[in-house]
Amino acid sequence: MNIGEIARRAGVSRSTVSYALSGKRPVAAGTRKRIQDVIDELGYRPNAAARALKEGRTRTIGLVIPPAGRRLSHMQLDFVASVVEAAAGADLDVLLSPSGGDHDRSFEGLVSGSRVDGVILMEIRLEDARVDRLRQAGLPFVGIGHTADDRPMCWIDVDYAGLIRHTVRHLADLGHRKAALINRSPELVASGYGPALRAREGFTAAVAERGLAGVEVACGEDARSGQETVEDLLRDHPGLTAITTINEAALPGIQRALGDAGLTVPRDFSVTGVAAHSWAEDFRPPLTAADVPALEMGQQAVALLIERIAAPSTPPRHILLAPPISLRSSTGAVPSRRDATAG
Amino acid sequence: MNIGEIARRAGVSRSTVSYALSGKRPVAAGTRKRIQDVIDELGYRPNAAARALKEGRTRTIGLVIPPAGRRLSHMQLDFVASVVEAAAGADLDVLLSPSGGDHDRSFEGLVSGSRVDGVILMEIRLEDARVDRLRQAGLPFVGIGHTADDRPMCWIDVDYAGLIRHTVRHLADLGHRKAALINRSPELVASGYGPALRAREGFTAAVAERGLAGVEVACGEDARSGQETVEDLLRDHPGLTAITTINEAALPGIQRALGDAGLTVPRDFSVTGVAAHSWAEDFRPPLTAADVPALEMGQQAVALLIERIAAPSTPPRHILLAPPISLRSSTGAVPSRRDATAG
DNA sequence: TTGTATGCGTTATCAA
């Protein structure tokens, strides 16, 4: 089924059908109706490849996700879903591409095969070869996260440093004197993952600013690791009365370990951090935390990318989100008895 | 950068470059090397749209995911990741399409725009209009799940009925006399979601077969709903000593409610069901359950689809997976004191 | 208001 067949059946030329569809040239009402009837009857849709070839754009964007081996976090998942949704709203298809590991071929296909009009790049590292590659290819892209260097690029990120700093100040205000940062996985930290390093930065700064004792640990992204990490912390760091974290997947384990140690939150121990809304609400008691606005980020990322595709030579914009910290019930005044953590 | 430019620089014709790339015609070694050098130097990749237009296939498959409003479960997430991975291995791109809600346009674009060579359809309902649409369009597809009617189609599914039946028998063997099935969300049950109805079917059959008292409840797909559901069950059904479930997202809440009620698993209460490996391992104690092999399903689904694309007129195959039930530690003999649940 | 003709980048047929 192609445009010629529609034209033949409607008794008009191919260009008239094309113009009737695009509206870029006036078409007599009667003609238009005749064409539309045939289209409806046959369920015709223009061939995407032919259109892409002719127009020089694919109406498709690429979404580069972290490799499949590591499970995506809820936050990332919400993000993917909202990107797909926002793209659909703008009449854009979304091509998924894993990256990292042995998937360089897939990524290469995206950037050099004229497969997509632009790319959204998830999980950016402080030094990220993919960013260089995209820049070199001249393909419009938006990063979720930003690199360490200050070369201009278009990105949207959460201000992990600022938010973690904020949570530590909150803990200090409540009288806590010793706090731990439970960071993302050792692999991510080692690979220079931006949020992990920036969270560390914010933590270190706030701890110094307020004269707290601070300890930072990396932690696997699952409940079991969270539990072990907190068990270790409680054993090795007497006097610890609070945790802040950006590792949402560890939260159930953190909860479990505190419970096992006989610590009641927030009476005996305070927990806070940055997490997707649903994780914060699922904590018990509900977590005082900055809610990562994953859905909003997806929409904004698509909007930013559309903007860049339309005007690639414009100086790139970026957005640093600092969602407010929702005061829920997981933080409280430091316990009066210092040996509370002795369990 | 196109094939003509490569040809010009290598001093050959366009067809020679094409044949050097595809290997469908012998090319002199020297010529081939000259061409390859130019290609490597310029980083040329054939234009996907032009190739698709000429070949009549897109080397792209569509993955229709559940609507974004409802969060994907971990199992579904693992599945998506493994599909992308398997597709990349077969040199296929993956186009993501939400369905349901107001996304019919996106789905329509997929099926009638010659956008993809085939489709993987997630979360199939017992009656599913999308299946009819794909059949009518003559587009190869593989369902994750299968419809109620017995018209031939290609699918891969987990034998929820059989697995739940199996878990109930296991509970009966341990002496339990009253068990509950915690099903998926009310919305999914109401919409005729296959796994939910087939789990019910297996539960009802096994309960009747072994003469147990059985109660089935739908439950939202989050920890909070799981907790409330179990609280209600314990209150309304004295004598209840076991739960089986296919609602993995409710597991943390189930755990919490049992703990709050002072019940120790498996001494006072048994829990089992069907869940992704990671959920089962995260339960405490580890959940005796059938592990949904999401990664394997993704690979198989892609393999099945490739098979169908290659031979569309072949009678469709299907695969019903019945993973073994991993005996972990969450089920045990029925508590001797009947009023254990009164605690 | 509508029709004709061209070219997007590729693959494959035909000719040499």
Added chain:
DNA sequence: TTGATAACGCATACAA
């Protein structure tokens, strides 16, 4: 062993 050329389906400049 290689080159010239047609065709895939569409959008659009040009003609009428």
